Amino acid sequence: MSVDELEKEQAPKHVNLGLVGWLRWGWRTLTSMKTALILLFLLALAAVPGSLVPQRGVDPDKVARLYQQSPTLAEWYDRFQLFEVFTSVWFAAIYLLLFTSLIGCVVPRAATYARELRRRPPDAPRRLSRLPHSTSFEADLDVEEAARRLRGLRFRVVTGDGWVSAEKGYLRETGNLLFHVALLGILLAVGFGSLFGYRGNVLVVEGDGFANTVAAYDRFIPGSQVSAESLQPFSFQLTDFKASYQVTGDKKGQALDYTAHLKVNDTPGSPTRDYALKVNDPLEIDGTQTYLIGNGYAPVFKVTDGKGQVAFEGPVPCLIESKATMISECAVKAPDAQPSQLGFLLRFLPTSVPLTNGAYTSAFPGDLQPEVQLFGGYAGDLGMRSGTPQSVYEIVPPELKNKIVPVVRGTEASKPLAVGQSVELPNGAGKLEYTGVKHWITIQTAYDPGRVPALIAAGAAILGIALSLQIRRRRVFVRTGKGVVEVGGLTRTEGSAAGFAEEFADIVKLLSAGEKDVR
Template structure:
């Protein structure tokens, strides 16, 4: 017993998998068709948050509003990079894994396909009656004639001693391979766009302009190979903005259409031209596209400080708080006011109407009765010169700020300011005047050199997947014996297409047994 145990201990143990073994296993798993399909599904699934969650590169105003309305949720979104889905680390990881997997799939399959193209159809089996499709008949047919008639039906043909082999349907594998190559091409096109393209967002108020330089963007996302000199030197002025809304019915207030009227200079020396910018109709200049993605109101204010000097004057873009009525929140900062800085929290009502409880609301998104509610006024140090970045859409609280009190008289809310109205602050701190209304637009400006290649590869993928689904791979053999005995056998190499091949096989038999006149 002890001897057996000793021999068992001395017996050679199986070697471990090892680093090289694990590397081979990982590569085979990554480059398998199953993994490629899983990664393709994950790639599509990972794009879903980019449609559901507002993206900083497309809708920065909605991102800012979400931080105001639900800061906890917005912080979690930001931690998981859901505001920048397509530039996130996890999206890039899926992209690179899919890219590697497709290369590992396509290269071996391409080599196999090339070998298949050079290979002749296999010789006829000895017993054709065992094939799924079989016919035995008597006909005056030679090997050369059978080969000619099968070639006329676009079969690849090989002949031997008393037999003919024919094969058809190589375009199925061609379509399958092209589909994977197209997916790879799409990923390459996206990569080219990420390296050599750029996109950015800018907010422009009526009467102002924009020049395509990095400094003028509110948010600029360049590719790794993009420099400031890469940008097309165009510019434009926003002359006017027009929006139309549904005025009756259940959908009253719904946007019907809106347009921005621009005065465009394609280059610094080019003559100016007029252009009407509409949704889904971008301005394109040498491959750089400018999209109209949003709009809102920018009421014009004038702030006079306690020393009688104008501390601020101009339009203030307001964030939309209620889309159906375009009720908007505004922040006015006057850091140059003396003896103390002034700040205001306001609400803009495009069509102001009084409610039964004494408050006011907007009844329509159009500018019919524009008024401004003064929600709060502050004086003190707002920290705008502290060096810390601040949003223009919020008034960050500090210990040196003081809220001014007599904005609410008794228990009633003061009437909103109409255009031309003003509000005097207590203790001679200053005055706020509402002098007019302008509108703003948000634009996305993008240059993507991979856009056209991506379109081509997407079209190629559609055509190639149709080829792989519609075409059947099939083989036919003919044996010609003595005395005019002819055997025909056939099979399909495509799963689930045997029923469709039965009719084609009958036609092939008819062609082989028909005379020259019928064949023609």
């Protein structure tokens, strides 16, 4: 055979796997432990944006503020579903791949573990001196007595002609299997909660109420198996909201406590009960939890139009501009004003103080001296009768800017209005009166039937990983005869030989002890 023919013969041959072959290769790759670990890492990594980027389902106010401050960035975030990370397509893809991978890992592992439990320890080797741990001593110890003493140490024992084989540490694999099953349980619980659970957000002003119905929510995210009849029929009224702040020292203005006082009806017609809703202390009714997630100010305004009629009167929730001082921005709209609709842009200052440059700011987040600055008054078509939804924090959408006329312009140096003061619009267009201050809160209700199963599964996962890390698989062999006892041992867990040396010495000491000493 020539050199060329020999090289051609030894060259690797191309193997055509075919469709079935590629599917088998893909399944083996997906269900390997390495792939499962990679997917678990990707799932943790994918959850990071959910902590860094405000989520619509948790803090819609921050999302609205981001759209105001950085509209281009907010649009890109929305394009990649970063405002809804945990319901995004790419997060669900990782979740489902991990779920499939874990099933492919757990099922074969469970079958292997079942076979391992039925398997008896191997026969004792003939030459125990070759094992990592071995010793011998003179004693009159028979096989049955050696087996009895090892059973007392909870070893699984088998005996033969002049030898004893013992094994211990099966719980290590139990813990490993429990950990993977628990991970699968967590994914199942999360999926079950996504199907049959729901969550929603709503803003409530002092004095207003809330009923747990789909129409009452500002934002409602139901599971695919949730209907309007699935919601628990509770309701409450926000009677008062109190916020306390640090008033002295370096941390002046830091929030100390938030409390929303509610009048709650667990079911229609049930007795009303008082409840103090606090951060991380939710109201729970029939498995539905109501959380306090945000608060702000809602100054009360009265708008009189050019014909002397009251076109609007009530509180207006303001969007927080500065969390440290609670400076907020408000938009007041009067779509029923005559002869033209009126709109106002205002800035709310909880504790208004003048600056040396003539501007005004807030020195404290509490409402010690609440005032509002009028930044702009507008007349014209606000687009509120077009049927197109609008943000409550802006006067008109950008496409309607040319249909309104500024009638009042203000700056940060404009003298703010105190409670009870008003401003007249030029040419008899109307009047804006600032009449008081209320608070608003944002709440999130969440019903998650998978919450408790997920907690149980997480506890099982911690137990499983603890068993897997703390317990080691080890074997002990004993040979007896002619007044000499040989003992050998080894571990089946990598890296645990040093810890086994002390245990092996204790086993040898027990086996070499006399009958009287053992008892």
